[in-house]
Amino acid sequence: MSTVTPADTFRRSVDADRSDRPLLDGRLRDLLAGKKILMTGVTGFIGEQLLWKILTELPETTPAVLVRRKRSADARARMITVVKKEIFRGVREAAGGPEALLDSRIDVIEGDLPNVPVLPSDIDVVVHCAGDVSFDPPIDQAFTTNVVGTQALMDRMIEACSDDDGNLLKVPHYVHISTAYTAGRRRGAIPEAAHVHTIDHRAETRAGLAMRDLIEAESRTSERLTALRKEAEREHRQAGYLTTAADTERRRLEWVQSELVTAGTERARSLGWTDVYTFTKALGERVVAEVGAGVEVSVVRPAIVESSWLHPYPGWIEGFKMAEPLILAYGRGELPEFPASPDSVIDIVPCDHVVNAILAVCATHPTIGRPEFYHVSSGARNPLTFQGIYGQIREYFSEHPLEGGPRGAARLPQWQFPGAGSVERLLATSERAHTIANRLLDAAPRSARTRKFANDLDRTRGRLSFLRRYLSLYNEYAQSELHFVDDHTLALTESLHPDDQPVFAFDTAVYDWKTYIQDVHCPSITSSIRRMDALRRRRGKRPTTMRDLGRDTAGSTAMAVFDLDGTIMSTNVIEQYLWSRLPGLSAPRQVAELGQVLQKLPSYLWAERRDRSAFLRAVYRRYAGADLAALEQFVDTELAPTILSRLSPDAGRRIREHRAAGHRTVLVTGVVRPLTRPLEPLFDVIVAADLATDAGGRCTGFLTGPPLVGESRAAWLHHYAALNGIDLARSFAYADSHSDLPMLAAVGHAVAVSPDIALMRAANANQWTSVEWKIAPMTPRWALPR
Incomplete structure (x- = not known):
């Protein structure tokens, strides 16, 4: 058997009807x-x-x-690239080079x-x-x-x-x-x-080709766009409307592609x-x-x-x-x-x-x-x-x-x-x-x-x-x-x-799998x-956007832009307000002021998550009635050591390196200008929030213009660069928050400093370097200036 x-x-049987098959x-x-x-x-x-x-x-x-043709490369150029590969070495050299090989042996049709x-x-x-x-x-x-x-x-x-x-x-x-x-x-x-x-391959082809128009049309319905926009806003609201809009369109295109893939898979399996x-x-x-x-x-x-x-x-x-x-x-x-x-x-x-x-x-x-x-x-x-x-x-x-x-x-x-x-x-x-x-x-x-x-x-x-x-x-x-x-x-x-x-x-059947695999x-x-x-292993880490400035040759055609809070300093606008406000109050009034701020804190945090401009405006309303000149004097005489104690030594060294390289150093912040006065020796330009005052020099609780946050920072960079002959491709930017994504994207060398999670992920996606700038303040966070 x-x-x-x-x-x-x-x-x-291989031999049964050999005459019926085309053979050699x-x-x-x-x-x-x-x-x-x-x-x-x-x-x-x-x-x-x-x-x-x-x-x-x-x-x-x-x-x-x-x-x-592929982009600028025509058919012949692409074929020259093909025959330059290692497996064609013998025939290429025998022909006298890649061009000669094409001319003598290969007809190229575009x-x-x-x-x-x-x-x-x-x-x-x-x-x-x-x-x-x-x-x-x-x-x-x-x-x-x-x-x-x-x-x-x-x-x-x-x-x-x-x-x-x-x-x-x-x-x-x-x-x-x-x-x-x-x-x-x-x-x-x-x-x-x-x-x-x-x-019926004709009917299936017509239907398959028509799917793109159908799915594209669905992607543009108000329901679909609303859903995609809300997803983008949850991630990019702080960065600004244009960033959110760009991400909404990216999500729409990805949705179209995904739906076309799903449509093909499901039709095939059906x-x-x-x-x-x-x-x-x-x-x-x-x-x-x-x-x-x-x-x-x-x-x-x-x-x-x-x-x-x-x-x-x-x-x-x-x-x-x-x-x-x-x-x-x-x-x-x-x-x-x-x-x-x-x-x-x-x-x-x-x-x-x-x-x-x-x-x-x-x-x-x-x-x-x-x-x-x-x-x-x-x-x-x-x-x-x-x-x-x-x-x-x-x-x-x-x-x-x-x-x-x-x-x-x-x-x-x-x-x-x-x-x-x-x-x-x-x-x-x-x-x-x-x-x-x-x-x-x-x-x-x-x-x-x-x-x-x-x-x-x-x-x-x-x-x-x-x-x-x-x-x-x-x-x-x-x-x-x-x-x-x-x-x-x-x-x-x-x-x-x-x-x-x-x-x-x-x-x-001529090979064994152990040998082959x-x-x-x-x-x-x-x-x-x-x-x-x-x-x-030989090169070490991946290429860095935190470049060695000793070799940089851009000089005055480049600038280095720094964010303040969380980037070069360990502080925030609420803390800064309390520094400037509480020392001049009696103990009972300090407690009352602190209680009011704590009561407002949930609404401040909610505003910051939705719109940092609204958050800053809400905090700065509390400056209403303050004497601007007195505030500036207090910063110069009393508050400066506290502010400088929160400056990261790593940030200070990097700023000085940029100045030594001939770069223009710029501080862009939503902090009120008086609080930036101790940092003026470090920067050529400081862009800060200016408090509006009345005829008597007292703050009204409003600003002289919108705070520079999110996409407005990138717009400012482009405008300033155009006016001053700055090459943004050779410039640097340092920030810690996802809201600064547009600013970082505007320069050739972006660095995320102790970033939040959203910015860290964006930095990884864009291959930007992330650094940790440690800050060890000389005074405890809860201690007030004298």
Whole structure:
């Protein structure tokens, strides 16, 4: 009795009907000699190696490449960048340089999908590698590239090979690079044939393209804009209206993008596909069959394409593909579980096998009107399960750990494969805990410890967002029970000429997974990470906006702008008011005044959270009746030591460094001007709040103009810089509060000083340096001046 596996019951004999399949009857260099192969997607992963293979192994084949302009770089400039890469070194040097290589071997055509230009009439084969390969593109983008772009390319191909009456002068061979996962959410054996479904690709394309206008229109409704504006105001109200407006628009655009992604995912799953990528690729195959009814058509369906097995060298890869982010996250100890079925097959295929298969298919001649399909996969004859790849990766990182932080290498999680439901519950629980912790953080007092906790919380949020995104994307693939039959592909590789076997073979059963994963793939994808870690260790910390002023050459064309409260001094406007008011009162009146301030304190704090200008105005009303000249004298004679005792020594040194560098030093504050008098020797310019007075010199409780806060500070900087020849790109700003975000954004070198949480997060996002300027006052905070 023979043993038959489930997979064997779906396999056909490779020799049973060989005559019915397009096979190879000579060497590829001879079969493709004199041919012009038009390629799309040459700047991508597969396309780049495909071009390299043609240039190195098919000397009498002419590659033509369709390349789109990217910003100021035209198609030729982009191709020069491509052939300057290391894998093209041999052919580049043999040709005499990158320009000479393009001139002698490569036809460059500038164009895009779906805006395909007129194609040359001498093309023999078209290889369509381009496409939107992310799993979650916006629905309109996926249809534009994978469906509309495919039809546009095929129409241009047929037009190029036809006379003015539309009659074909030559029959081109169209080779479409699809994906094995166009099978969707099916289970079991997937034959190398067209998928059976009744989806109207024209109707789906019209609907998919129309989604952007629908969602854009919804994003502009009053209800949606109100919700987005309130979210922005909660975060940016203190910074000003323009900052809030900009953030509202950012949120609207993000909402549109998110909704387009969701629309694509849900439409795909409602029709039986895992995501909009595989859905639109499947519809693209249907377009290929219809439009290509009168030409030779082949469809190549790779599985999960990863680094090369042999060529151009073991482990060659461009960028991170499907598995790499997850492998690296596991190596860092940041992937505690994965929602895979341990016995499900992860169908990985090396890139060079895919490229070799494509070129072999290019050399065949399928029957006109009957597309041929080829699965380039490993699961049929060299299956790798999720349990298997987990074991290989864990073993690799156990022997070759990634560089850790101060605590050493990360602890590798031990997966139990509890199932998708358990992983989802674990992730959801962690997300809820993070949300609660973040809310508690809002009420925490500002301190270095609070900032450290916030940074830790943000790192956790980053890990949770990573897990949420990738688990959502790959959950379906991780539990896939697809079996890709690859009889056609196996027959084709076995028909290779013996002399082509060492260079062009693509039988995925020839390698073992331990060697591929532990000796080829993992070392390749971690090498760049290890180099960056080593570079960071040599260079130290990331680039800083807290520049060494001894090397600064801006001189008088730069200025250094400082905020006061919380930045260079440990104080606030209420405390400053009490300093100036209480010493002149009797003990009973001091108690009464302090009681009134405490009674008003909740309303002051509420006003500050909503509008710092309103807060300052409310506090400064209490100066009504004060003699301004007497206040100034009191500051000069009595209060100055108290004020200077609150000045940070670090801030004082930095201000003096700026003055020594020739920079103009500026203090911008909402504090009333009399209280800034002790600081005048440090600054060239002081912008402060001026108290209005009556004819007798007594304060009215009002200001002479609006206090300079939030966006008004940035406006002042721009105006002052224009009047005085200041280069803001070479200037510096120092502040502690999120309300100063516009001011910091106005200069080239922004520094967050002991920032609040909102500013700390903005500084991290903008790669601004954060510093802690310690302040140890000589007198206790509760002590009043004499």
